[in-house]
Amino acid sequence: MIVPGHAYEVVPFRHLEKAMENYDVIVLGAGGVGSAAAYHLARRGAKVLGIDQFPGGHDRGSSHGETRVIRQAYFEHPDYVPLLLRAYELWRELEQEAGVDLLRQVGLVQIGRQQTLIRKA
Numbered sequence: 001m002i003v004p005g006h007a008y009e010v011v012p013f014r015h016l017e018k019a020m021e022n023y024d025v026i027v028l029g030a031g032g033v034g035s036a037a038a039y040h041l042a043r044r045g046a047k048v049l050g051i052d053q054f055p056g057g058h059d060r061g062s063s064h065g066e067t068r069v070i071r072q073a074y075f076e077h078p079d080y081v082p083l084l085l086r087a088y089e090l091w092r093e094l095e096q097e098a099g100v101d102l103l104r105q106v107g108l109v110q111i112g113r114q115q116t117l118i119r120k121a
C-alpha cells in the first residue's frame with residue numbers, strides 16, 4: 001500500500017532484508033493497528049515499510065470487516081477518555097484526507113444487571 005503524499009509501502013516478507021537498507025522504520029503486521037502506526041510515522045516524515053504475510057485488505061486478521069464501534073463511555077478507567085477523544089479527532093482527520101465518510105456518531109445504550117461493572121459506572 002502506498003499512501004499518496006507519504007512514504008508508506010507494504011512489501012512481501014521475502015524482500016525484507018533488501019528493504020531494511022532503505023527505510024527508517026519497519027512495521028510488522030499491516031492490520032488496523034500496524035497501518036495506523038505506519039501512516040502516522042510516514043506523516044511525521046519517516047520512510048516507513050509495512051510488512052504483512054497477506055495482501056492488503058485481506059480477511060484473515062481482526063481488522064477485517066465493514067464496521068467497528070468506538071465509544072467514549074469506557075467504565076474501565078477515566079484515563080481512557082482523553083485517548084478516545086483524540087481517536088475521534090484522528091478519525092475525522094483521516095476522513096478529510098481520504099475524502100470518505102468513515103465515522104458516524106450515534107447514541108449508545110449499555111445495559112447490565114445490578115452490581116455489575118456497567119451498572120456501577
Ligand SMILES: Cc1cc2nc3c(=O)[nH]c(=O)nc-3n(C[C@H](O)[C@H](O)[C@H](O)COP(=O)(O)OP(=O)(O)OC[C@H]3O[C@@H](n4cnc5c(N)ncnc54)[C@H](O)[C@@H]3O)c2cc1C
Pocket residue numbers: 013028029030031032033034035051052053054060061062063064067068069070
Ligand atoms: C469480530 C471482531 C469484532 C471486533 N469489534 C470491535 C469493535 O467494534 N471495536 C473495537 O474497537 N475493536 C473491535 N475488535 C477488535 C479490533 O478489531 C482489533 O483489536 C483490531 O482490529 C486489531 O488490529 P491489529 O492490527 O492489532 O490486528 P490484525 O488486524 O489482526 O492485524 C495483524 C496483521 O499482522 C499480520 N501478521 C501476523 N503475524 C504476522 C507475521 N508473522 N508476519 C507478517 N504479518 C503478520 C496479519 O496478517 C495481520 O494483517 C473486534 C475484533 C473482532 C475479531
